[in-house]
Amino acid sequence: MxxxxxxxxxxxxxxxxxxxxxxxxxxxxxxxxxxxxxxxxxxxxxxxxxxxxxxxxxxxxxxxxxxxxxxxxxxxxxxxxxxxxxxxxxxxxxxxxxxxxxxxxxxxxxxxxxxxxxxxxxxxxxxxxxxxxxxxxxxxxxxxxxxxxxxxxxxxxxxxxxxxxxxxxxxxxxxxxxxxxxxxxxxxxxxxKIVGDEPSSDTTSSKNTGGAQPVSYPTSRSSGYNGDTPWTPTPSSIGTEIIPTGAKPTATAMMEYLIRKHHFTPAQAAGIVANAYVESAGFDLEAEGDSGTAKGLFQWRFDRQDGFWRFASQPDEQGKPRNSGDWETHIDYMVQELHSGGYEDARRGIEANPNDASRVAQDFDWYYEKSSRETTGTRQSMAIDLLTEWNAKSVAV
Structure with missing residues (x-):
């Protein structure tokens, strides 16, 4: 009701x-x-x-x-x-x-x-x-x-x-x-009565030509912004969880990699990285879940896990060997999966929300990770926190 x-x-x-x-x-x-x-x-x-x-x-x-x-x-x-x-x-x-x-x-x-x-x-x-x-x-x-x-x-x-x-x-x-x-x-x-401009997908600002542009998300968590329309319910309420300080450098590096190599926006990258943190219990590439059947940064299982090992054993696009112990290899395989069929809903959800870290985190969880959705709110909260920090640093620079 x-x-x-x-x-x-x-x-x-x-x-x-x-x-x-x-x-x-x-x-x-x-x-x-x-x-x-x-x-x-x-x-x-x-x-x-x-x-x-x-x-x-x-x-x-x-x-x-x-x-x-x-x-x-x-x-x-x-x-x-x-x-x-x-x-x-x-x-x-x-x-x-x-x-x-x-x-x-x-x-x-x-x-x-x-x-x-x-x-x-x-x-x-x-x-x-x-x-x-x-x-x-x-x-x-x-x-x-x-x-x-x-x-x-x-x-x-x-x-x-x-x-x-x-x-x-x-x-x-x-x-x-x-x-x-x-x-x-x-x-x-x-x-x-929307206050201020909605985040813009325009990335052509003359003040910054070094890649994706920061967007004008609120910088205070008390603002009530959660990346979605204020009255749209989610399966689990968005909480106040954030990526721990010790993991922030890795999270930032992953976001930079997603933006630079794979051309995601900062909001999209934040939503993906927040999922990676939750899935791998803090960016632990050797993390195991589901009674040992799920492994890796994004906790692949069965055929998907076999696909990752095949991918990691092959040279990259420059002919250099890949390393399954590098998080870059895990991210590259995730991106390949997004574009190779079977995860169309996840890809569309990401592409449709270039400035909405919360929605990207939700759609990635629902349609790529296909989790129980019990931790969707945590992933959304962490994504918002990552994007807020990214934008603050971008503006400072």
């Missing part, structure tokens, strides 16, 4: 299991996109709201609003749909947003989004009652029997219901995108 000054938005109900696979997939990614739009509106950045039509078109689906393309021909477009969907994961019961003390422009947008989503959910709920049970027939029009001689039955949605749901999903998406993108970043920030 949400506090009285918050409200949940963007929850789409489940379609009947017999709905076309393409419609189910579309509805699922639509929920993720709508929730991302709401998050961006609620963080003062509505101009970055995703447009699913554009995302699918850029992903190779030329006519995403054409029903035959998305439903009848879904089998040929499934991989393209899955690739787009991997970056947008909706929460089953919606996302929590702050509603108390914010301006009318955002309240009105939230209300219009709510109305559109409610209308679609009404259609989805009604579709369950429209499901028909039909007899399966062979090519000759005769009933098909199972091995026990019983007539085989199947459930189906009437074509007109499918048509209405498909149109309803796109009507809802069009409304939510128009409502969010129709609010300027400045208007949203004023309505939300």
């Amino acid at each position: 949400s506090p009285s000054d918050t409200k949940k938005h963007g929850d789409l109900h489940e379609l009947p299991a017999c709905a076309p696979a393409g419609l189910i997939a579309l509805c699922k990614v639509a929920e993720g996109v709508i929730q991302r739009q709401i998050e961006l509106l609620g963080s003062g950045k509505p101009s970055k709201a995703p447009d699913l039509r554009k995302l699918l078109a850029e992903g190779g689906i030329a006519k995403p609003e054409d029903q035959s393309t998305m439903l009848t021909d879904y089998g040929n477009n499934k991989d393209k749909m899955d690739k787009v969907a991997s970056g947008y994961h909706g929460k089953d019961d919606g996302i929590v947003v702050r509603t108390d003390g914010i301006g009318e422009v955002v309240i009105k947008a939230y209300g219009a989004i709510d109305t559109a989503v409610d209308q679609l959910n009404t259609k989805i709920d009604a579709s369950h009652k429209a499901v028909r049970t039909e007899t399966v027939k062979d090519e000759n029009g005769k009933p098909v029997h199972d091995e026990n001689g019983n007539v085989v039955k199947t459930e189906k949605l009437p074509p007109e219901i499918i048509n209405g749901l498909f149109k309803g999903v796109w009507d809802t998406l069009n409304t939510t995108f128009e409502q969010v993108s129709g609010v300027s970043d400045q208007a949203a920030a004023e309505a939300l």
Whole structure:
């Protein structure tokens, strides 16, 4: 249950299991996109709201609003749909947003989004009652029997219901995108009473040409900043844990390496390094976990661990031998894994948050480490601390 000054938005109900696979997939990614739009509106950045039509078109689906393309021909477009969907994961019961003390422009947008989503959910709920049970027939029009001689039955949605749901999903998406993108970043920030500028991804400042730029995160932990929208819940609350002083030099060196060699931003590097610290119990490359099955800086297991040993035994891109005892080798292998498939959600989460150390720490934990999520808050807290120190030193220089 949400506090009285918050409200949940963007929850789409489940379609009947017999709905076309393409419609189910579309509805699922639509929920993720709508929730991302709401998050961006609620963080003062509505101009970055995703447009699913554009995302699918850029992903190779030329006519995403054409029903035959998305439903009848879904089998040929499934991989393209899955690739787009991997970056947008909706929460089953919606996302929590702050509603108390914010301006009318955002309240009105939230209300219009709510109305559109409610209308679609009404259609989805009604579709369950429209499901028909039909007899399966062979090519000759005769009933098909199972091995026990019983007539085989199947459930189906009437074509007109499918048509209405498909149109309803796109009507809802069009409304939510128009409502969010129709609010300027400045208007949203004023309505939300956001103090100061949001961290910028612009790295072209003329005052510093020596690599990634510092961003304007608060330098005081008491500011309440946690790298995410202030009212978005996390599985474990962000605490006050920081990287111990003795480990800071190694953490800084790792961040520098990630930024210099692999072109991550400081926030992205902080999120990754915080995870490495937690996973390896303080950057111990020989640390073992999960009853001795997990090893290394990022605690790889089984096939992933075998992959690391193969990687470490091969020369690097300059032909120099790698050393499994160097943390650089562990980081290089982690980066290779991120870009070699299987960890698309982690990579997208990192790329989508160039200035949000907390969100990077969370997504890296959830989708690369795939942990129990019990220590996500610790990783986020440490990432914020690392980035705060990095920015302070960068400004000092």
